[in-house]
Amino acid sequence: MSSLLSAISTGLSGIEAGQTAMQVIGQNLSNASTPGYHEQSPNYISTTSGGTVGTGVDIASIARYTDAPTETAILQANSQQNATSTQLGIAQQIQTILTAGGTSSSGTDGTNDSSGTNNSSIGTTLTSLFDQLTQLTSSPNSSAVASTVVSEASALAGQFNTAATGLAQLQSNLGGQISQTVSQVNSLASQIASLNTQISGVEGQGGQPNDLLDQRDQLINQLSQQVDVQTVSQPLGVVNVLSSGGPIVLGNIASTFQAAEDPNGNMAVTQVGSNNLPANFTGGTLGGQLQAFNQDIPTVSSQLDTLANTLSNQMNEIQATGLGTSGPLTSTQGTVSVADPTADLSTQNLPSPVQAGQLVISVTNTATGTRTNDTIAIDPTTQSLQDVAAAITSGTGGQVQASVNATTNTLQLTAQSGYSFDFAGRDTNPPSGSGVSNPDTAGILAGVGINGLFSGTGASNISVNPAVAANPGLLSVSQTGEAGDSTNIQKMAAIQNQALIGGQTLTAQFTNIATAVGTNVQQMTDQQTSQTGLLQNLNDQDQSVTGVDQNQELVNMLSAQQLIQATSQFMSAVNTTLNSLLDIITPGT
Amino acid sequence: MYFRVTGQMQANNAIANMQQQSAALATVQGQLSSGIQLQVPSDNPVGYTTLAQAQTSSLQYATYNQTMTDATSTLSASTNALQNVNNILTQAQTIATQGADATTGAEGYQALATEVTSLISEMVTNANASQNGTYLFGGTANNAPPFQVASTDANGNPTAISYSGSSDPSQVLIGPGQTVNTQYAGSQVFQQTGADVFQALITLQNNLTNPTLTQSQNSMSQALNQSLSQISSAATGIQNVTAQQSSSMSMLSSLQTQVQNLQLAANTQAGNVSSTDYASAIVQMQEQETSLQASMEVSSQILQPSLLNFIQ
Numbered sequence: 001m002s003s004l005l006s007a008i009s010t011g012l013s014g015i016e017a018g019q020t021a022m023q024v025i026g027q028n029l030s031n032a033s034t035p036g037y038h039e040q041s042p043n044y045i046s047t048t049s050g051g052t053v054g055t056g057v058d059i060a061s062i063a064r065y066t067d068a069p070t071e072t073a074i075l076q077a078n079s080q081q082n083a084t085s086t087q088l089g090i091a092q093q094i095q096t097i098l099t100a101g102g103t104s105s106s107g108t109d110g111t112n113d114s115s116g117t118n119n120s121s122i123g124t125t126l127t128s129l130f131d132q133l134t135q136l137t138s139s140p141n142s143s144a145v146a147s148t149v150v151s152e153a154s155a156l157a158g159q160f161n162t163a164a165t166g167l168a169q170l171q172s173n174l175g176g177q178i179s180q181t182v183s184q185v186n187s188l189a190s191q192i193a194s195l196n197t198q199i200s201g202v203e204g205q206g207g208q209p210n211d212l213l214d215q216r217d218q219l220i221n222q223l224s225q226q227v228d229v230q231t232v233s234q235p236l237g238v239v240n241v242l243s244s245g246g247p248i249v250l251g252n253i254a255s256t257f258q259a260a261e262d263p264n265g266n267m268a269v270t271q272v273g274s275n276n277l278p279a280n281f282t283g284g285t286l287g288g289q290l291q292a293f294n295q296d297i298p299t300v301s302s303q304l305d306t307l308a309n310t311l312s313n314q315m316n317e318i319q320a321t322g323l324g325t326s327g328p329l330t331s332t333q334g335t336v337s338v339a340d341p342t343a344d345l346s347t348q349n350l351p352s353p354v355q356a357g358q359l360v361i362s363v364t365n366t367a368t369g370t371r372t373n374d375t376i377a378i379d380p381t382t383q384s385l386q387d388v389a390a391a392i393t394s395g396t397g398g399q400v401q402a403s404v405n406a407t408t409n410t411l412q413l414t415a416q417s418g419y420s421f422d423f424a425g426r427d428t429n430p431p432s433g434s435g436v437s438n439p440d441t442a443g444i445l446a447g448v449g450i451n452g453l454f455s456g457t458g459a460s461n462i463s464v465n466p467a468v469a470a471n472p473g474l475l476s477v478s479q480t481g482e483a484g485d486s487t488n489i490q491k492m493a494a495i496q497n498q499a500l501i502g503g504q505t506l507t508a509q510f511t512n513i514a515t516a517v518g519t520n521v522q523q524m525t526d527q528q529t530s531q532t533g534l535l536q537n538l539n540d541q542d543q544s545v546t547g548v549d550q551n552q553e554l555v556n557m558l559s560a561q562q563l564i565q566a567t568s569q570f571m572s573a574v575n576t577t578l579n580s581l582l583d584i585i586t587p588g589t
Numbered sequence: 590m591y592f593r594v595t596g597q598m599q600a601n602n603a604i605a606n607m608q609q610q611s612a613a614l615a616t617v618q619g620q621l622s623s624g625i626q627l628q629v630p631s632d633n634p635v636g637y638t639t640l641a642q643a644q645t646s647s648l649q650y651a652t653y654n655q656t657m658t659d660a661t662s663t664l665s666a667s668t669n670a671l672q673n674v675n676n677i678l679t680q681a682q683t684i685a686t687q688g689a690d691a692t693t694g695a696e697g698y699q700a701l702a703t704e705v706t707s708l709i710s711e712m713v714t715n716a717n718a719s720q721n722g723t724y725l726f727g728g729t730a731n732n733a734p735p736f737q738v739a740s741t742d743a744n745g746n747p748t749a750i751s752y753s754g755s756s757d758p759s760q761v762l763i764g765p766g767q768t769v770n771t772q773y774a775g776s777q778v779f780q781q782t783g784a785d786v787f788q789a790l791i792t793l794q795n796n797l798t799n800p801t802l803t804q805s806q807n808s809m810s811q812a813l814n815q816s817l818s819q820i821s822s823a824a825t826g827i828q829n830v831t832a833q834q835s836s837s838m839s840m841l842s843s844l845q846t847q848v849q850n851l852q853l854a855a856n857t858q859a860g861n862v863s864s865t866d867y868a869s870a871i872v873q874m875q876e877q878e879t880s881l882q883a884s885m886e887v888s889s890q891i892l893q894p895s896l897l898n899f900i901q
Binding site for chain 1: 723760761896
């Protein structure tokens with residue numbers, strides 16, 4: 001009897017096991033497409049109470065399939081691929097900013113012409129400016145051609161401005177994106193920490209929080225896309241998450257991070273806390289964004305600044321030491337504003353370097369035509385802007401009044417009435433053999449922006465000197481003032497062939513800047529392709545161990561169904577047998 | 590490769606492969622429809638450098654070609670003026686020869702002197718020749734007539750011509766650091782030492798009106814023979830300048846041909862690097878289309894059958 005009664009519980013155990021198995025299969029089939037779902041399967045064990053025959057079946061545990069080495073590799077691959085992706089996106093935008101120029105005054109627009117690339121990048125407008133200067137030598141006296149040169153210079157300055165603004169905008173948008181990424185890291189970290197708490201609670205009581213584990217793994221996967229992560233298993237199913245920027249999750253404690261610009265303009269991520277420890281993330285989207293913000297974009301910005309400044313300084317010095325068609329000047333305003341007009345010039349970060357030397361000012365008496373040359377000694381280590389002004393005023397005997405404009409801190413030169421001045425270094429009149437080939441050995445004219453062609457301190461604010469823009473007759477075409485003298489223009493045109501930046505001409509340097517970005521884009525595109533391929537392979541590998549195979553589950557479902565059917569039949573058989581036995585004992589009355 | 594293949598795996602791979610094929614196909618289609626295979630530096634960084642250099646060179650050559658045309662036009666006008674000058678000098682020689690002839694008398698001398706005076710003013714006009722408002726023989730001072738009558742005698746005949754132009758020639762840039770002289774300094778054309786054109790004519794004029802000389806036919810002949818040799822030296826001086834300018838022009842002409850060829854070569858190079866090679870692009874496109882189609886067909890086939898189709 002006892003063996004038959006126990007047979008009922010044996011059969012029942014089968015049905016229960018079958019039902020549980022069905023539930024697991026149902027869970028698997030429903031989640032076949034859920035990302036991050038690990039397949040679960042019931043562990044059947046036969047139960048026994050020590051007797052000769054066992055007591056049925058039980059599901060000891062529900063196994064959750066994992067492939068730890070592959071999953072660790074996936075986390076690494078995720079962060080690498082996202083870092084590359086992010087940097088690639090930024091590099092492509094930098095490339096567009098550099099090569100999709102605006103309009104040039106020579107009539108070309110931003111569309112592609114039949115010879116290929118975009119018609120008016122900084123490079124082509126630069127060439128165009130020098131070509132216009134060359135053309136001007138045919139008719140140096142022509143105000144129409146001089147105007148064309150000035151407007152081409154203006155278009156070039158505009159393109160520098162646009163590119164610099166584009167890069168600045170890109171960087172500032174990126175700053176916002178970095179903050180968002182950091183918030184996401186913080187949010188994921190706190191979710192992972194709370195899951196750690198829940199999981200350790202369940203496992204502590206002997207349970208199997210398979211779905212909680214799936215959720216946590218999925219969150220860690222998402223986190224690995226934002227930053228590089230390393231997981232360390234702890235007792236009771238807790239996982240610590242570490243990173244290049246410090247520990248993110250330790251047990252049930254999540255770190256919080258914040259991003260802010262430091263005084264140098266670099267974006268730095270720190271851990272929120274009493275010490276604000278630096279968190280130097282190097283991988284994942286955040287790592288890529290930080291790299292782009294702190295290195296990729298500033299590198300190109302500063303290259304553009306150097307290009308703009310070199311062009312400006314070279315042109316300005318030649319422009320200042322020549323004569324325009326409007327002849328010597330009666331007044332001029334410097335375009336460089338110093339921070340402190342009483343401090344030595346060497347401390348004032350002038351856009352064009354000034355060294356110890358001499359400045360020769362030619363002063364012409366307009367009525368008589370006599371001309372004198374006055375030599376002013378310049379030394380930036382001992383003279384401030386005020387000192388230079390005083391030196392000029394006294395050196396010309398007051399015929400040229402120099403002062404520092406109080407509002408703008410720029411140098412102002414005004415000739416006494418009846419006089420005019422220039423820096424072309426001509427011989428005196430009457431001649432005395434005192435003409436000089438380099439009237440400004442100190443470089444002071446470009447240094448304080450006197451009668452230059454360009455003003456500004458970098459690509460973001462380079463523009464044509466307002467005085468020249470308003471009066472193209474100030475464009476210094478000659479050295480002697482004669483209508484057909486184009487020697488100064490020839491000097492300006494010669495700049496295009498001089499190796500000024502790293503052994504390269506200005507145009508070649510721009511091409512280098514754009515090519516370097518292009519090469520970067522190409523390399524990262526290749527890298528991204530191979531990293532994506534690797535990630536795909538790893539995911540496939542992971543899937544083959546932890547994924548749900550629908551066909552497999554359907555077969556399992558059939559066997560679970562049969563288990564239930566068979567044990568139900570068995571119980572029905574046992575029931576019938578018991579009834580027969582009971583009929584013997586208690587015959588019907 | 591793997592022991593188990595799951596539905597998710599198949600789906601992900603099918604999607605990834607189709608996306609890859611589509612992207613590759615889109616790139617080739619873009620190249621074909623725009624005709625350009627190098628739109629941004631990343632398409633071909635090395636090619637981009639070549640393209641940028643070729644474009645810069647092409648623009649430069651075009652500019653030099655233009656300035657050379659301008660210079661040639663100025664020199665051409667200049668040599669024309671010098672041709673006229675030569676003719677005037679020839680006429681002067683005829684007059685001097687006539688004057689030296691024994692049959693010319695006192696009134697003859699006067700008539701010849703008057704002719705010479707008008708030749709002098711013609712000479713000044715030619716020395717002040719201009720083209721489009723720019724004077725050809727003032728050097729860099731090309732915006733005002735370079736020659737003036739400095740002094741006249743009691744009868745208003747010119748006795749000295751002065752030069753108010755510059756001693757530097759105007760220069761035009763025709764190549765990197767390369768210039769050609771266009772407007773020559775008049776003092777170096779008409780007032781060369783030992784070959785002063787004006788001096789020769791003025792001396793001839795003065796000889797023909799000199800009271801001492803007009804009385805003695807012998808002395809006059811002697812003086813006029815001297816004048817002849819002066820005029821001849823002056824003519825040689827002018828011919829030397831003409832030869833210089835002509836050789837400049839022929840140098841410019843051959844240089845222009847060279848520059849135009851270089852410009853063509855640069856444009857061709859730019860086109861080669863940046864234009865789509867239609868033949869290979871079309872073949873590539875067909876290959877990509879085939880791959881994409883194959884990828885799609887395979888995807889549809891492996892995703893369809895499952896055990897569900899067979900379980901009753």
